[in-house]
Amino acid sequence: MSSVLARSLRLTQQQQQQVTQGYRALHASSVSLAGRNKKKVNFKAHAIKNRKEHAEIYDEQDRAYDMEHMEDWEYDDHHTYGHLFLESIRDVRKYVRMMKFEHPTLAQHAKAFKPPQADTHFLxxxxxxxxxxxxxxxxxxxxxxxxxxxxxxxxxxxxxxxxxxxxxxxxxxxxxxxxxxxxxxxxxxxxxxxxxxxxxxxxxxxxxxxxxxxxxxxxxxGYKHKMPFPTEWLSKAKASTE
Missing domain, CATH: 3.30.160.20 (Double Stranded RNA Binding Domain)
Structure with a gap:
């Protein structure tokens, strides 16, 4: 195609070779772009490497933020055991409030316990x-x-x-x-x-x-009826022993 185009333009032989080489280079680049000579890329390794780089960037940003705001919150909070202790105090206060305000009202509805009757409650x-x-x-x-x-x-x-x-x-x-x-x-x-x-x-x-x-x-x-022991055998046994 390149030679036909060069002849139609009435170019010299040297100019025809230059045009032919240019078209061949363009054809080779188009083939590589089309994927005929594509290279194999390990996307898994690339993703791991990319993820690791991003994690390092985020960690560095977190450390910088902590160092910048450390003075704002370093001494204004309890440790874990302190929070647990405060939570136990809140529980005690909750039950104390119930004993003071709720139990007196519940006493009005109290009834004496009556054991269930055996004739009606046998289940x-x-x-x-x-x-x-x-x-x-x-x-x-x-x-x-x-x-x-x-x-x-x-x-x-x-x-x-x-x-x-x-x-x-x-x-x-x-x-x-x-x-x-x-x-x-x-x-x-x-x-x-x-x-x-x-x-x-x-x-x-x-x-x-x-x-x-x-x-x-x-x-x-495995139920078996028990036969009563015959009493007349007792007298015979006593006579035989005498």
């Missing part, structure tokens, strides 16, 4: 709390204990209720024990147990099917 909920730690899995578990005789179920209703609770019933102590730990908190597990007990009682009172033909089996508890 026993048991839970554990681990002090000093976060809420653990075992702290969510709640156990419900009650005497089945206090539920007021009789005959076929009691039979059906014992079939529903299954192995959770202890025939020796007449105690029902249920536990729950699937909810997020112990309070929700407690409510879940109370709702489950209400549903079991409601199901036991339904008259559609009382399961009278299904017998109760307490073999799972």
């Amino acid at each position: 026993k909920f048991e839970s554990s709390v681990t002090m000093g730690d976060k809420v653990l899995a075992q702290d969510r578990k709640v156990v419900l204990r009650l005497q089945v005789a206090k539920l007021g179920l009789k005959g076929a209703e009691l039979h059906k209720f014992l079939l529903l609770v299954g192995v959770r019933y202890n025939p020796q102590t007449d105690e029902l024990k249920m536990s729950e730990n699937r909810e997020a908190t112990s309070l929700l597990n407690k409510k879940k147990l109370a709702d489950t007990l209400v549903e079991l009682i409601a199901e036991a009172k339904k008259k559609d099917d009382m399961f009278a033909d299904v017998p109760l089996d307490f073999a799972y508890h």
